[in-house]
Amino acid sequence: MRLFRFLRYLFIASLLCCFSVNASDSLRKLKVSLLLEHEAFLVWYGIEQGWDKEFGLEIDLSVKDVAGIDLMNDLKVNSGAWDVAGVGCVPAVIGSKDIDITYIGVGNNEATSTEIMVRPDSDILKVKGANPDYPEVYGSKETIHNKTFFIRKLTSASYILSNYLEIFDLTYNDVKVVDGKLSDFVKYMNDGNGDAMILWSPSTYEAQKDGYKSVATAAQVDAIVPVLFIASGEFAKNNHQTLARFLAMYDKAVKIQKNDPKSLVEPYKNFLKIYSGKDFSDDFCLYDLKAHPVYTIDEQLKLFDSESNMSAIEKLERHLISRIAMISMQPDAEYDPKEYKHDPSDLFLKIAKGIVDSKK
Structure with a gap:
């Protein structure tokens, strides 16, 4: 085991020696596909600031108003659909069957910005804390029974x-349970259909403007829902430095959000206007930035650390695999856990750390 770790250290060290970034480097092309949400903004912001070029990248960014499972399906249909994607942990794990991917980093935590929402006159809101272990959660066995929920299946919802x-x-x-497109749910509810919907921001903002109320966030029901950056397996094998540079660029935006989120409000409004065609208030943008905890490279390395024990990312993967039957809504189906397991690698983050440290 010690020999393996020593050899692994030498391998990473040799990579770091080769991975400095300078202006003479030819730009490395990278196809990035992200959802219309917070982590896509940070990547977009980095590109707007010219940081992609600073880190020797030429990023082809695609931002889609879809769900993570849709990006997974894109890769299943076309192995060249993207090199890097940002998706919730559920589609990354449960939606990755028969897809060769590698977890390379963490975009953010969406546990407080993903919510179950209902009409303001819903009887679900009449009961709070029916289960004393969850005092902030609305609803009861009687008020929830037979209700219709709009969700996007095989996602954090x-x-x-x-x-x-x-x-x-x-x-x-x-x-x-009715499966559908997230952006349609508010319209369905406004038309008198269904009783509840599960949304993540910025769709939650649109729902709040129309008067819908939250009965629970993901965090309040013990659902861990980070967005994971994943790379297609073949690309990851052959492009260590390119992926590390992407993570290093993202880290620069992360540090600004941590230190001065107010400075990002105006560009966040611009990003949302460009990709959604809608106007969002300063208050929402600041709230949403703060509602998405982000992690520096050093913090992510701790989440990926498996030197002595199973890493936090591995534990999350194991937990989700253990809940495949419930999440997929097929409680009687049989599953082979090995078909959903991907070995998280901290290699890309370690190389990224070397790049960031070299620029200090």
């Missing part, structure tokens, strides 16, 4: 709903 139902000793058999 499935995970959150399964946790929410379990709090009240309910299952999917006790409610009606």
